[in-house]
Amino acid sequence: MSKDLDQLAISTIRLLSVDQVDAAQSGHPGAPLGLAPAAHAVWKRMRFNPKNTDWINRDRFILSNGHGCALLYSLLFLYGYDLSIQDLKQFRQLGSKTPGHPEAHDVPGVEVTTGPLGQGISNAVGLAIAQKQFAATYNKPDFTLSDSFVYAFLGDGCLMEGISSEASSLAGHLQLNNLIAFWDDNRISIDGDTNVAFTEDVIARYKAYGWHTIEIAHGDTDLDAVSKAVDEAKSIPDKPTLIRLTTTIGFGSLQQGTHGVHGAALKADDVRQLKEKFGFNPDEHFAVPNEVKDYFHEHVKENQKIEAEWNKTLASYVEKYPKEGKELQRRLSGKLPDGWKDALPSYKPSDKAAATRKLSETVLSNLLPVLPELIGGSADLTGSNLTKGTDQAEFQPPANGLGKFSGRYIRYGVREHGMGAIMNGIAAFGANYKNYGGTFLNFVSYASGAVRLSALSHLPVTWVATHDSIGLGEDGPTHQPIETLAHLRAIPNLSVWRPADGNEVSAAYQSAIESTSTPHVIALTRQGVPHLEGSSIENASKGGYTLIKQDKPDVIIVSSGSEVSISRDAIAQLEKAGIKAGLVSLPDFHTFDKQPQSYRLSVLPDGVPILSVEVLSRFGWSKYSHEQFGLDHFGASGKAPDIYKWVEFTPEGVADRAAKTVQFYKGKPILSPLNTAF
Amino acid sequence: MSKDLDQLAISTIRLLSVDQVDAAQSGHPGAPLGLAPAAHAVWKRMRFNPKNTDWINRDRFILSNGHGCALLYSLLFLYGYDLSIQDLKQFRQLGSKTPGHPEAHDVPGVEVTTGPLGQGISNAVGLAIAQKQFAATYNKPDFTLSDSFVYAFLGDGCLMEGISSEASSLAGHLQLNNLIAFWDDNRISIDGDTNVAFTEDVIARYKAYGWHTIEIAHGDTDLDAVSKAVDEAKSIPDKPTLIRLTTTIGFGSLQQGTHGVHGAALKADDVRQLKEKFGFNPDEHFAVPNEVKDYFHEHVKENQKIEAEWNKTLASYVEKYPKEGKELQRRLSGKLPDGWKDALPSYKPSDKAAATRKLSETVLSNLLPVLPELIGGSADLTGSNLTKGTDQAEFQPPANGLGKFSGRYIRYGVREHGMGAIMNGIAAFGANYKNYGGTFLNFVSYASGAVRLSALSHLPVTWVATHDSIGLGEDGPTHQPIETLAHLRAIPNLSVWRPADGNEVSAAYQSAIESTSTPHVIALTRQGVPHLEGSSIENASKGGYTLIKQDKPDVIIVSSGSEVSISRDAIAQLEKAGIKAGLVSLPDFHTFDKQPQSYRLSVLPDGVPILSVEVLSRFGWSKYSHEQFGLDHFGASGKAPDIYKWVEFTPEGVADRAAKTVQFYKGKPILSPLNTAF
Structure with a gap:
């Protein structure tokens, strides 16, 4: 691809984005104008098939600064995803495929729903965890079925949110070298210059988390630097990478470099001069030069070949490793193994009373051997949440000697919000992952922002929420949920179970595991409860x-x-x-x-x-x-x-x-x- | 004070804490055993009067790792706060003054409610902001009325929570040199060794935030180092300080250095050997040697003299600066200025329709000149929340040239949870501070953990929560609250206003400003609404x-x-x-x-x-x-x-x-x- 063609492609992406915002007279033109070059350079390197958005070994792209979604929609359209020019013209209109922030459930090619700041980069950590776990489980010395990367763009806002700190600290600990993040350092947020509130040394902070860091001085123009940075990031064996990309918000606009260009449509004369500046016809809207169209078409064809190769590899794999191969095929088809429900315990009234958190532990211990896609952890409350099954190996980088990447128990640390977003990322990876996270019911509230996105994005994650009432006793009102169930029950598309006994615990997990689009919270007691006459898994399932x-x-x-x-x-x-x-x-x-x-x-x-x-x-x-x-x-x-x-x-x-x-x-x-x- | 007496005092604090947990057979002995020496060294340096816990120029002590509250209760008892030995014996019992986590509203001497991790250190940032604002407003070249410090202890869990990252980043930006934090680096959390999930370089991270850092290698024993660290921290002109205090969790216990000592009572034989080791009678419980009692008594007397001096200074101040002096006395008495309500606008149906967020802006602009105790800001949504009054100077460190410490507008950055906890800290400072924070209603959820603590702690903070429904339009479902009002309304002691017009907006603010113990959320529209026939401030106030x-x-x-x-x-x-x-x-x-x-x-x-x-x-x-x-x-x-x-x-x-x-x-x-x- 010639430099001129690159430039033309970038201008096309920029102007398609500006035209979307212009048509809607609503949206965020600043980030797309600043980020188009880096996005173009990254997408050129990515492996994906727009005609099969579920391909498990695709690279993932996450726009954590989701307000810049016009950029993402432009790319999805140009790369031939199921998104038409008509969809771009309907940007931010009711019923369109191009909502004001990217919604995974409704827009083909959008990996996770972003917009609420800090969520996307944390989802990216979850995707990277899932990829590592998946690769460690199924790759063989002679078969690399999974080696995809997660690319994330994030803005200053994402970096200010605590959720990203939580997820980034964990990503460094876990040595997730499959995660490559670009910080759009444009020095502008809604309140103006970031120096009013955000003057920390971000690069030093990420180094402190154990990340590799790279700085690109001229992100507006220097495509080579972006490409080299991706090479360098990919070569790092044991660290995620943060690339500081210095850009100009609203590049090319008369208001470039100011917050005036962040969240409102450009004025008509500004759009005109921008098109002229980039060599486009100022009277034309949503223009795509033919050579740009052809380029993207070619790129997709090459990528489709890569997927076809992968499919052949998979076929050989299934032949050579029929056990793993069949399991993999089942998981990729989204089916649960036959007879898995037999592992759910049922109880009679004469059985010994027990805390429902304890009964939950039994369910998890029973299900883990049957469901290889079941993974989970706790936000530093393992012994209280009882979330660790017998013999459940830890998900840890091999180098630290505490576990392995094929481990299925995640030590989240005291990071509930990060855990919630990471859970969403794991679920979004695919491969039928059923993942859970434990904390006290009261502290699910710390993760509210992520929980509502699970529900909105139809991600079937499960919260193991123990200590579910004043029944937790001595820890007192700071730990005793009062409003929490009302809060969660008011969230659309969220199942909030509060089982009364063993059979109801089994029913709750049955519902959670079978779910493909509804997240679950299972509220569990600290204290013992009897098994009830008349309860059964079947009854409770209603x-x-x-x-x-x-x-x-x-x-x-x-x-x-x-x-x-x-x-x-x-x-x-x-x-x-x-x-x-x-x-x-x-x-x-x-x-x-x-x-x-x-x-x-x-x-x-x-x-x-x-x-x-x-x-x-x-x-x-x-x-x-x-x-x-x-x-x-x-x-x-x-x-x-x-x-x-x-x-x-x-x-x-x-x-x-x-x-x-x-x-x-x-x-x-x-x-x-x-x-x-x- | 001799070294021996220091040691005896520390042993007393340790054993009183252990005896509390032992009596309850519930609680956390590990942190008190590890932190008693540092706490003792710090409290020796602090200015406070146990008989007047509201003294505005007291130093504040925040136990962010609130589960270690037995330590705090021991100190409060020894220093003669309104907490008896009988109260210590009732540790964690229903109706006691010694609940399982420190509750500000119920326990004399507890500055803020802690336990939910990360909140306390973030409250401390709020306290430090309030002190700076208060000092800059009332100190004169010849009168230093306010020069107190905020001391915070925090554990690994607090550092893992994103909320502390948000607040700490802002504290560095604001150059809050009146904040001195001790990180209890005991390398243990509930899941065991912190190396399972938390391997970042904390000191480097805090340096990146712009903090001064100090490391103390032998926190179990080295009192001098603690004292010197406090001196050093106090001498830093423009940075908060984080002191890494290497300690042994459960120091002295047979299980010291393990998570076995974190959250459960010690075994009987362990308590015995501990008492013997420290030279105490193993058969005696809640023992306080006379010389220790005397020492603390003396210390309090000295501190009371300091307060008496301060009261004299205040009297002279009022004489020399009657305007500021009267205002100050009014604020310290918790009264609002006469006639302040006249500043609340009222409307007729013929008045022009307006968005309630716009009407809120008018109220704030009217109230700010009348109420010097009114301060607030926004989580990087100033132009959307309309939270900045006309001529409201920014609260910024003088050195950055963007404002001054007497400014009353706080640029929080995109940090809702941190903002919520900082708001709690500002309210907890006293001096009648009425403080507000703006964000979209949907993103109040990010701060759920802090909001419920406002309500539990009776802190009258106000959330200016704009964009309160699908009426925000194009930003879409990621930004449109659905469950949010149900969630907030289910929280006890929280006023959740959703005004319909101008008079109702005024009524909402009237309620918020008059409140002394109930936090408020005011949900406001992005879109215009008419003024209603029949509405009035008086009617709406019901x-x-x-x-x-x-x-x-x-x-x-x-x-x-x-x-x-x-x-x-x-x-x-x-x-x-x-x-x-x-x-x-x-x-x-x-x-x-x-x-x-x-x-x-x-x-x-x-x-x-x-x-x-x-x-x-x-x-x-x-x-x-x-x-x-x-x-x-x-x-x-x-x-x-x-x-x-x-x-x-x-x-x-x-x-x-x-x-x-x-x-x-x-x-x-x-x-x-x-x-x-x-």
Whole structure:
């Protein structure tokens, strides 16, 4: 490719991006104008097939500064992804394939959803972890099935966010040399010059994390330097690389180098002079010179040949290593192994009471040998979350002597937000990875930004969220979730399980493992709970079901987790007082909501007052109940049984509320909360 | 103080801490055993008065690794704070003054609530900012009223959390030389040796942030080094200091240096040998040698003299500088200036429609000249949040030429979580600081960990949370909050305002400024809204009120923010169809819930079906309504009016739901959702 053609391609990318923002009169032209040369130089080096976006050995490109998505859409269009010029013209319009920030689930070729700053670079760490784990698991001395790289672009904003610090520190520790990041050092953020708030020495910081660093002084123009930097990064055996790319935001615009060009469309005369400056017709929009079109077409053809070669390699691999080959093929097809569910334990009421976190440990230990795609870890709470299965080797760089890259247990350190984004990256890698991360339920909140992106991006990750209530006891209110379940349950496309016993724990994991597009949070107790009469994996899999059925009940108690058995005991007391109470366990709102209305109404019928019982915020429970017994205040430090007594979450306390509910609704006609007007 | 006495004091601190954990059979003995010498050396140098914990010029001590709180409680007890030996014996018991993690609101002498890792060191940055701002505002060439220091202890976990990276980077930028932090480098976290996940070069990282660093090789024993390090740190004119303190976790225990000593009580024989090793009677518990008691008593007396001197200085100051002096005395008494509310703008329906973020800007611009204690900033969204008042100088180190330490506008950078914790620190400083921070509502989630601590700690900070719905338009679902209000409303002691017009914005700020113990989130629109007939600051101050009153309405619509005017237009349509609908604006659940039941029932009475209308998650609205019109899915990128049409949040769409509600409840007896059984 000649230098002139390179330049023409770059100008095309720049102007396609500017035209998108111009058509929408909304968006961010600054980053695409500054980053187009580096992006072009990187994409020239990347292996990928626009016609098979799932090819497992493709290189991944992550635009962590997602507001610059016009750049990404221009590239995807030019490289022949399923994105037309018409799509570019619909930039940021309702229903388009070119939303205001890149959305993985909706735009072909977008690897992960970015925009919320710091997420993309952290997803990239997850992708790099997955690639290392995948390669270490399936490559053979004579077969390299996986050797792809992860390229990430990130801006100053991404570097300021703590999530990127967490993920970058871990990436350095893990020696992820398959990760190559470009810092767009344009010295501008929304508040103006970065010197108002961001004057740290970024390069020194990344060196401190154990990264290799490279500096490119003229990122606006120096393609060779970018290409050489990629070579150098690829040659480093044991470190991720951060490339400082000095660029000019809004390169070529009359406002270049200012924050005026960051987040608003250029003025009409600015667009005109820009096109003239780059040798384009100022009256033409969305122009793609033929030689540019041809170049990208050729590049794709070459890349497709590479994929075809890879497919042949895979075929030989399957022949020579039928066991691994079959497993690999199964994983690439997104199927789970036959009979995997047999590994899920089930329980009888006579089985020994146990904390649901302990029951979760049993499930994980049972599933790990059956599901090679199951990997996970904890944010430095392994012994509390009980997330490590028997004999689960650690995912560590071989050099540190603590594990191996084929290990499946990840030591995340105390980095919940980074863990959440890394989990998203692992899931986005493909190969059917089912990955989980453990922390206390309360500290899932630290990762809120990543959790909502799991849900938005349809990434089936699983949070093992132990210590799920005031029942954790002495650690006190700083550690006791109150609002957390309401928060998580209000997130669309998120399954939030709070199992009451062993069978429900198994059901929660069954749902999580089977999920292909819904993330899961499994909230688990620190304290012991009994196995319930009437529970089963099958019943619990409906998200909600009747545990104690009464003929013409006076009241139905609906509950979750550790409060189900307390409610059961309350019902025994109520019976003595002549009150007939039914019991419903509702481990997951999301799953229950998907059941047919007839089933749901059979569980929570008309004509009976319903009382919900859960020892966290009552917020949201009125969706299923007429009366709510819950907490409207923070918890306290003390022995768990003492705290339960203090808040009256005892059989007596529940029975008292149930009796009051019966009394209050006596003689009143009662509609199920599930019966609604629209 | 002799070396022997120092040693005896340290042993006393260690053993009091061990005895607390032992009595509770729960807690963290490791950190107190390792950190007692450094804590002792630091507290010896600190100025504070246990009998006046609000003294504004006290040095602050922050235990960021809050799980080590037994250490802090031992010190507070020995120094004569309002904490008795009986309280130590009640460590981690329900109702005690010695909860499992230090809680600022409940334990005298605890400056900020810690435990959730990374928060304390970030609070410390806020305290240091407040001290700098306070000193620069009130010190005179001949009067130094404020020259206190902030000392923080932090562990490896705090350093792994991204929040500390955010706050530390900003602290370096701001050249906060009044901040002295000790990193307890004991190489152990819950998962064992920190080398499993945390191998970065912390000292190099902090140097990169612009911190001064010091290393102490023998933190278990070398008191002189600690004292010298404090001297050195105090002498640095323009940098915060991080002191790497190499210690042995669980020093003296049979399990010292292992994670076995981190989070569980020591075994009985271990406690015995420890006491013997330190020359104490193994059969005695909670022992305090008399000479130790006397020493601490003397120290306090000396410190009290210092405070008495300071009070004299203040008196002279008030005489010489009556204007500043009176202002200062007013602030220290926690009073707001007379007539400050006159600065709150009020509006008539004929006033021009405006985005509530714009109306918020007017309020801030009006209040800033009246309230010197009002300071705030934005997480790099100043031009979007509109958080900067006219002529609001920047809080910057004088050396960088961008502002001054008496400035009141803080450039937080893209660091929401750090900002949240820094806001908590500023509020915890005292001097009546009212401080706010701006970001998009969706990104308040990044700061969840800090927001819940504001609420738990009763710190009246204010979030200016703009772009509060799908109404932000083109930026799309990555930026559009759905679950966010449900999340925040479920947090106890948090006021979450979503004002509908100018008067409601003023009411929200009135509530925030008057608050002394409840944090506020004010959710504001990007798009314009009209000023409503019937709104007033007084009405809105009830949290919920009737905007359109009907005699015997067929339905009442209850709504918030930008959907109130849409609902109003729907009511006009319904009237034409012969349906009488009332309208209630509910800008803040928290404030409304505090009104008398009779008032609340006058707003949301029995006998009328109530429909809630809000373009975010419906979750939680059933507390106030029978039917909920809201979103159960993510938003989309597009023009705001297009998105509103897509989700049918138009007058027609609302009218349709209202008509269906009327139809559905026809003939059914209806109870207000506010009428409950218990």
